[in-house]
Amino acid sequence: MKNITSTQNAYIKQLVQLKDKSRERKKSGLFLIEGEREISLALKGGYELETVLFNPDIISEEKINQLINDNIQVIETSADVYQKLAYRSTTEGIIAVAKSKNHNLHALQFKTETPLVLVAEAPEKPGNIGAILRTADAANVDAVIIANPKTDLYNPNIIRSSVGCVFTNQIAVGSTSEIISFLNSKHINIYCAALQASVAYHTQDFTNPTAIVVGTEATGLSNEWLENSSQNIIIPMQGKIDSMNVSVAAGILIFEAKRQRNFK
Incomplete structure:
Protein backbone atom coordinates (compact mmCIF):
# COMPACT_ATOMS: atom_id res chain seq x y z
CA MET A 1 0.00 0.00 0.00
CA LYS A 2 1.27 3.45 -0.89
CA ASN A 3 2.03 5.82 2.00
CA ILE A 4 2.25 9.61 1.64
CA THR A 5 3.71 11.63 4.52
CA SER A 6 4.67 14.93 2.86
CA THR A 7 2.24 17.80 2.27
CA GLN A 8 4.55 18.84 -0.59
CA ASN A 9 3.80 15.65 -2.53
CA ALA A 10 2.69 16.54 -6.08
CA TYR A 11 -0.42 14.33 -5.92
CA ILE A 12 -1.49 15.88 -2.61
CA LYS A 13 -1.06 19.36 -4.08
CA GLN A 14 -3.30 18.30 -6.97
CA LEU A 15 -5.97 17.09 -4.55
CA VAL A 16 -5.82 20.34 -2.59
CA GLN A 17 -6.60 22.14 -5.86
CA LEU A 18 -9.61 19.85 -6.34
CA LYS A 19 -10.84 20.73 -2.87
CA ASP A 20 -10.37 24.47 -3.26
CA LYS A 21 -11.07 25.30 -6.91
CA SER A 22 -14.23 24.69 -8.94
CA ARG A 23 -12.21 25.22 -12.12
CA GLU A 24 -9.96 22.26 -11.28
CA ARG A 25 -12.93 20.03 -10.50
CA LYS A 26 -14.56 20.84 -13.83
CA LYS A 27 -11.34 20.46 -15.80
CA SER A 28 -10.41 17.08 -14.32
CA GLY A 29 -13.88 15.64 -13.83
CA LEU A 30 -12.81 14.69 -10.29
CA PHE A 31 -13.79 15.86 -6.81
CA LEU A 32 -13.23 14.93 -3.17
CA ILE A 33 -15.69 13.24 -0.81
CA GLU A 34 -14.98 13.34 2.90
CA GLY A 35 -16.55 11.00 5.44
CA GLU A 36 -17.74 7.41 5.69
CA ARG A 37 -21.45 8.11 5.25
CA GLU A 38 -20.91 10.40 2.27
CA ILE A 39 -18.63 7.89 0.53
CA SER A 40 -21.10 5.08 1.20
CA LEU A 41 -23.97 7.14 -0.28
CA ALA A 42 -21.85 8.01 -3.32
CA LEU A 43 -21.15 4.33 -3.95
CA LYS A 44 -24.85 3.50 -3.60
CA GLY A 45 -25.59 6.35 -6.00
CA GLY A 46 -23.38 4.80 -8.68
CA TYR A 47 -20.37 7.10 -8.34
CA GLU A 48 -17.01 5.70 -9.33
CA LEU A 49 -14.15 6.16 -6.88
CA GLU A 50 -10.62 6.53 -8.19
CA THR A 51 -8.66 6.61 -4.92
CA VAL A 52 -9.29 6.49 -1.18
CA LEU A 53 -6.92 8.19 1.26
CA PHE A 54 -7.05 7.54 4.98
CA ASN A 55 -5.26 8.37 8.20
CA PRO A 56 -4.76 5.21 10.31
CA ASP A 57 -4.78 7.26 13.52
CA ILE A 58 -8.48 7.98 12.91
CA ILE A 59 -9.86 5.03 10.93
CA SER A 60 -8.61 1.46 10.53
CA GLU A 61 -7.58 -0.21 7.30
CA GLU A 62 -10.10 -2.95 8.12
CA LYS A 63 -12.94 -0.44 8.11
CA ILE A 64 -11.72 0.95 4.79
CA ASN A 65 -11.80 -2.53 3.26
CA GLN A 66 -15.37 -3.04 4.47
CA LEU A 67 -16.46 0.18 2.77
CA ILE A 68 -14.87 -0.16 -0.67
CA ASN A 69 -13.99 -2.89 -3.16
CA ASP A 70 -10.57 -4.18 -4.18
CA ASN A 71 -10.42 -2.24 -7.46
CA ILE A 72 -9.98 1.13 -5.74
CA GLN A 73 -6.50 2.41 -4.98
CA VAL A 74 -5.95 2.99 -1.25
CA ILE A 75 -3.32 5.38 0.13
CA GLU A 76 -2.31 5.74 3.75
CA THR A 77 -1.46 9.30 4.82
CA SER A 78 0.15 11.04 7.75
CA ALA A 79 -1.95 13.27 10.00
CA ASP A 80 -0.46 16.40 8.38
CA VAL A 81 -1.31 15.25 4.88
CA TYR A 82 -4.81 14.26 5.87
CA GLN A 83 -5.49 17.60 7.55
CA LYS A 84 -4.26 19.36 4.40
CA LEU A 85 -6.99 17.59 2.42
CA ALA A 86 -9.79 17.64 4.98
CA TYR A 87 -12.53 20.25 4.68
CA ARG A 88 -14.21 19.70 8.03
CA SER A 89 -12.81 20.72 11.40
CA THR A 90 -13.94 17.38 12.81
CA THR A 91 -13.37 14.50 10.47
CA GLU A 92 -13.59 10.74 10.07
CA GLY A 93 -10.16 10.02 8.64
CA ILE A 94 -11.23 9.05 5.11
CA ILE A 95 -11.36 11.00 1.84
CA ALA A 96 -12.19 9.64 -1.61
CA VAL A 97 -11.33 10.96 -5.05
CA ALA A 98 -14.44 10.43 -7.18
CA LYS A 99 -15.44 10.92 -10.80
CA SER A 100 -18.13 13.49 -11.59
CA LYS A 101 -21.41 12.43 -13.19
CA ASN A 102 -23.21 13.84 -16.19
CA HIS A 103 -25.90 16.27 -15.03
CA ASN A 104 -27.34 17.06 -18.43
Whole structure:
Protein backbone atom coordinates (compact mmCIF):
# COMPACT_ATOMS: atom_id res chain seq x y z
CA MET A 1 0.00 0.00 0.00
CA LYS A 2 1.27 3.45 -0.89
CA ASN A 3 2.03 5.82 2.00
CA ILE A 4 2.25 9.61 1.64
CA THR A 5 3.71 11.63 4.52
CA SER A 6 4.67 14.93 2.86
CA THR A 7 2.24 17.80 2.27
CA GLN A 8 4.55 18.84 -0.59
CA ASN A 9 3.80 15.65 -2.53
CA ALA A 10 2.69 16.54 -6.08
CA TYR A 11 -0.42 14.33 -5.92
CA ILE A 12 -1.49 15.88 -2.61
CA LYS A 13 -1.06 19.36 -4.08
CA GLN A 14 -3.30 18.30 -6.97
CA LEU A 15 -5.97 17.09 -4.55
CA VAL A 16 -5.82 20.34 -2.59
CA GLN A 17 -6.60 22.14 -5.86
CA LEU A 18 -9.61 19.85 -6.34
CA LYS A 19 -10.84 20.73 -2.87
CA ASP A 20 -10.37 24.47 -3.26
CA LYS A 21 -11.07 25.30 -6.91
CA SER A 22 -14.23 24.69 -8.94
CA ARG A 23 -12.21 25.22 -12.12
CA GLU A 24 -9.96 22.26 -11.28
CA ARG A 25 -12.93 20.03 -10.50
CA LYS A 26 -14.56 20.84 -13.83
CA LYS A 27 -11.34 20.46 -15.80
CA SER A 28 -10.41 17.08 -14.32
CA GLY A 29 -13.88 15.64 -13.83
CA LEU A 30 -12.81 14.69 -10.29
CA PHE A 31 -13.79 15.86 -6.81
CA LEU A 32 -13.23 14.93 -3.17
CA ILE A 33 -15.69 13.24 -0.81
CA GLU A 34 -14.98 13.34 2.90
CA GLY A 35 -16.55 11.00 5.44
CA GLU A 36 -17.74 7.41 5.69
CA ARG A 37 -21.45 8.11 5.25
CA GLU A 38 -20.91 10.40 2.27
CA ILE A 39 -18.63 7.89 0.53
CA SER A 40 -21.10 5.08 1.20
CA LEU A 41 -23.97 7.14 -0.28
CA ALA A 42 -21.85 8.01 -3.32
CA LEU A 43 -21.15 4.33 -3.95
CA LYS A 44 -24.85 3.50 -3.60
CA GLY A 45 -25.59 6.35 -6.00
CA GLY A 46 -23.38 4.80 -8.68
CA TYR A 47 -20.37 7.10 -8.34
CA GLU A 48 -17.01 5.70 -9.33
CA LEU A 49 -14.15 6.16 -6.88
CA GLU A 50 -10.62 6.53 -8.19
CA THR A 51 -8.66 6.61 -4.92
CA VAL A 52 -9.29 6.49 -1.18
CA LEU A 53 -6.92 8.19 1.26
CA PHE A 54 -7.05 7.54 4.98
CA ASN A 55 -5.26 8.37 8.20
CA PRO A 56 -4.76 5.21 10.31
CA ASP A 57 -4.78 7.26 13.52
CA ILE A 58 -8.48 7.98 12.91
CA ILE A 59 -9.86 5.03 10.93
CA SER A 60 -8.61 1.46 10.53
CA GLU A 61 -7.58 -0.21 7.30
CA GLU A 62 -10.10 -2.95 8.12
CA LYS A 63 -12.94 -0.44 8.11
CA ILE A 64 -11.72 0.95 4.79
CA ASN A 65 -11.80 -2.53 3.26
CA GLN A 66 -15.37 -3.04 4.47
CA LEU A 67 -16.46 0.18 2.77
CA ILE A 68 -14.87 -0.16 -0.67
CA ASN A 69 -13.99 -2.89 -3.16
CA ASP A 70 -10.57 -4.18 -4.18
CA ASN A 71 -10.42 -2.24 -7.46
CA ILE A 72 -9.98 1.13 -5.74
CA GLN A 73 -6.50 2.41 -4.98
CA VAL A 74 -5.95 2.99 -1.25
CA ILE A 75 -3.32 5.38 0.13
CA GLU A 76 -2.31 5.74 3.75
CA THR A 77 -1.46 9.30 4.82
CA SER A 78 0.15 11.04 7.75
CA ALA A 79 -1.95 13.27 10.00
CA ASP A 80 -0.46 16.40 8.38
CA VAL A 81 -1.31 15.25 4.88
CA TYR A 82 -4.81 14.26 5.87
CA GLN A 83 -5.49 17.60 7.55
CA LYS A 84 -4.26 19.36 4.40
CA LEU A 85 -6.99 17.59 2.42
CA ALA A 86 -9.79 17.64 4.98
CA TYR A 87 -12.53 20.25 4.68
CA ARG A 88 -14.21 19.70 8.03
CA SER A 89 -12.81 20.72 11.40
CA THR A 90 -13.94 17.38 12.81
CA THR A 91 -13.37 14.50 10.47
CA GLU A 92 -13.59 10.74 10.07
CA GLY A 93 -10.16 10.02 8.64
CA ILE A 94 -11.23 9.05 5.11
CA ILE A 95 -11.36 11.00 1.84
CA ALA A 96 -12.19 9.64 -1.61
CA VAL A 97 -11.33 10.96 -5.05
CA ALA A 98 -14.44 10.43 -7.18
CA LYS A 99 -15.44 10.92 -10.80
CA SER A 100 -18.13 13.49 -11.59
CA LYS A 101 -21.41 12.43 -13.19
CA ASN A 102 -23.21 13.84 -16.19
CA HIS A 103 -25.90 16.27 -15.03
CA ASN A 104 -27.34 17.06 -18.43
CA LEU A 105 -31.10 17.60 -18.46
CA HIS A 106 -31.66 14.93 -21.06
CA ALA A 107 -29.92 12.35 -18.86
CA LEU A 108 -32.87 12.56 -16.43
CA GLN A 109 -35.05 9.46 -16.34
CA PHE A 110 -38.46 9.47 -14.69
CA LYS A 111 -39.82 6.17 -13.35
CA THR A 112 -43.37 7.48 -13.14
CA GLU A 113 -45.80 9.22 -15.48
CA THR A 114 -46.48 11.88 -12.84
CA PRO A 115 -43.01 13.03 -11.78
CA LEU A 116 -42.48 15.52 -8.98
CA VAL A 117 -39.55 17.81 -9.71
CA LEU A 118 -37.97 20.53 -7.59
CA VAL A 119 -36.33 23.40 -9.49
CA ALA A 120 -34.13 26.02 -7.83
CA GLU A 121 -33.09 29.05 -9.87
CA ALA A 122 -29.64 30.53 -9.27
CA PRO A 123 -29.12 29.42 -5.67
CA GLU A 124 -25.89 31.02 -4.47
CA LYS A 125 -25.22 29.71 -0.98
CA PRO A 126 -23.85 26.15 -0.84
CA GLY A 127 -25.58 25.71 2.52
CA ASN A 128 -28.97 26.46 0.96
CA ILE A 129 -28.29 24.07 -1.91
CA GLY A 130 -27.32 21.37 0.57
CA ALA A 131 -30.51 21.94 2.57
CA ILE A 132 -32.62 21.80 -0.60
CA LEU A 133 -31.00 18.49 -1.53
CA ARG A 134 -31.71 17.10 1.94
CA THR A 135 -35.37 18.12 1.58
CA ALA A 136 -35.54 16.54 -1.88
CA ASP A 137 -34.08 13.30 -0.56
CA ALA A 138 -36.49 13.25 2.40
CA ALA A 139 -39.42 13.66 0.01
CA ASN A 140 -37.96 11.24 -2.54
CA VAL A 141 -38.65 13.62 -5.42
CA ASP A 142 -38.04 12.37 -8.94
CA ALA A 143 -35.41 15.01 -9.74
CA VAL A 144 -33.79 18.22 -8.60
CA ILE A 145 -32.91 20.73 -11.30
CA ILE A 146 -30.61 23.69 -10.70
CA ALA A 147 -31.16 26.60 -13.09
CA ASN A 148 -28.28 28.96 -13.82
CA PRO A 149 -26.07 27.49 -11.07
CA LYS A 150 -23.73 29.84 -9.23
CA THR A 151 -21.54 27.07 -7.83
CA ASP A 152 -20.72 23.53 -8.91
CA LEU A 153 -22.46 20.58 -7.28
CA TYR A 154 -19.21 19.12 -5.99
CA ASN A 155 -18.29 22.12 -3.87
CA PRO A 156 -17.21 20.50 -0.56
CA ASN A 157 -19.62 22.69 1.38
CA ILE A 158 -22.55 21.37 -0.70
CA ILE A 159 -21.45 17.80 -0.05
CA ARG A 160 -21.12 18.53 3.66
CA SER A 161 -24.34 20.52 4.12
CA SER A 162 -26.35 18.00 2.07
CA VAL A 163 -24.94 15.19 4.27
CA GLY A 164 -24.32 13.25 1.06
CA CYS A 165 -27.76 13.88 -0.48
CA VAL A 166 -26.00 15.33 -3.53
CA PHE A 167 -25.38 11.64 -4.30
CA THR A 168 -28.86 10.31 -3.50
CA ASN A 169 -30.89 12.68 -5.70
CA GLN A 170 -31.21 12.62 -9.46
CA ILE A 171 -29.83 16.08 -10.33
CA ALA A 172 -29.59 18.08 -13.54
CA VAL A 173 -28.40 21.59 -14.32
CA GLY A 174 -29.19 23.95 -17.17
CA SER A 175 -30.22 27.45 -18.09
CA THR A 176 -33.71 28.70 -17.27
CA SER A 177 -34.65 28.57 -20.98
CA GLU A 178 -33.38 25.00 -21.36
CA ILE A 179 -35.22 23.82 -18.27
CA ILE A 180 -38.52 25.41 -19.25
CA SER A 181 -38.25 23.83 -22.69
CA PHE A 182 -37.44 20.45 -21.11
CA LEU A 183 -40.39 20.62 -18.67
CA ASN A 184 -42.77 21.61 -21.45
CA SER A 185 -41.54 18.74 -23.62
CA LYS A 186 -42.37 16.34 -20.78
CA HIS A 187 -45.79 17.99 -20.20
CA ILE A 188 -44.85 18.86 -16.62
CA ASN A 189 -46.88 21.65 -15.00
CA ILE A 190 -44.77 24.54 -13.70
CA TYR A 191 -45.69 26.03 -10.32
CA CYS A 192 -43.59 29.08 -9.48
CA ALA A 193 -43.23 30.32 -5.91
CA ALA A 194 -43.76 34.05 -6.40
CA LEU A 195 -45.58 37.05 -4.96
CA GLN A 196 -47.12 38.21 -8.24
CA ALA A 197 -50.47 36.86 -9.47
CA SER A 198 -50.29 34.03 -6.96
CA VAL A 199 -52.75 31.74 -5.26
CA ALA A 200 -52.28 29.87 -1.99
CA TYR A 201 -50.11 26.81 -2.63
CA HIS A 202 -52.48 24.33 -0.96
CA THR A 203 -55.32 25.18 -3.39
CA GLN A 204 -53.47 23.61 -6.34
CA ASP A 205 -53.50 20.01 -7.56
CA PHE A 206 -49.96 18.62 -7.44
CA THR A 207 -50.92 15.05 -8.24
CA ASN A 208 -50.28 15.60 -11.96
CA PRO A 209 -46.75 15.93 -13.41
CA THR A 210 -45.41 18.81 -11.34
CA ALA A 211 -42.36 21.06 -11.15
CA ILE A 212 -42.17 23.32 -8.11
CA VAL A 213 -39.84 26.24 -8.82
CA VAL A 214 -38.20 28.39 -6.15
CA GLY A 215 -35.91 31.39 -6.51
CA THR A 216 -33.53 33.28 -4.25
CA GLU A 217 -34.74 35.17 -1.20
CA ALA A 218 -33.17 38.39 -2.49
CA THR A 219 -34.55 38.55 -6.04
CA GLY A 220 -37.08 35.75 -6.40
CA LEU A 221 -37.61 34.14 -9.79
CA SER A 222 -36.72 35.71 -13.12
CA ASN A 223 -39.46 36.99 -15.41
CA GLU A 224 -38.88 34.10 -17.78
CA TRP A 225 -40.15 31.67 -15.15
CA LEU A 226 -43.13 33.85 -14.30
CA GLU A 227 -44.08 34.17 -17.98
CA ASN A 228 -44.01 30.39 -18.41
CA SER A 229 -45.65 29.40 -15.14
CA SER A 230 -48.74 27.21 -15.19
CA GLN A 231 -49.67 28.94 -11.94
CA ASN A 232 -47.78 31.10 -9.46
CA ILE A 233 -48.16 29.92 -5.87
CA ILE A 234 -47.55 31.58 -2.53
CA ILE A 235 -47.12 30.44 1.05
CA PRO A 236 -49.40 32.75 3.09
CA MET A 237 -47.25 34.70 5.53
CA GLN A 238 -48.71 35.87 8.86
CA GLY A 239 -45.73 37.76 10.25
CA LYS A 240 -44.03 41.02 9.34
CA ILE A 241 -41.88 39.76 6.44
CA ASP A 242 -42.90 38.51 3.02
CA SER A 243 -40.31 35.79 2.40
CA MET A 244 -38.58 32.86 4.08
CA ASN A 245 -35.45 30.82 3.56
CA VAL A 246 -35.57 29.13 0.15
CA SER A 247 -34.91 25.65 1.51
CA VAL A 248 -37.72 26.04 4.08
CA ALA A 249 -40.14 27.25 1.39
CA ALA A 250 -39.13 24.36 -0.87
CA GLY A 251 -39.81 21.92 1.96
CA ILE A 252 -43.29 23.27 2.63
CA LEU A 253 -44.26 23.14 -1.05
CA ILE A 254 -42.74 19.74 -1.80
CA PHE A 255 -44.32 18.08 1.20
CA GLU A 256 -47.74 19.51 0.32
CA ALA A 257 -47.33 17.78 -3.06
CA LYS A 258 -46.32 14.57 -1.28
CA ARG A 259 -49.33 14.85 1.06
CA GLN A 260 -51.65 15.15 -1.93
CA ARG A 261 -50.00 12.07 -3.42
CA ASN A 262 -50.44 10.15 -0.15
CA PHE A 263 -46.67 10.21 0.24
CA LYS A 264 -46.16 7.96 -2.77
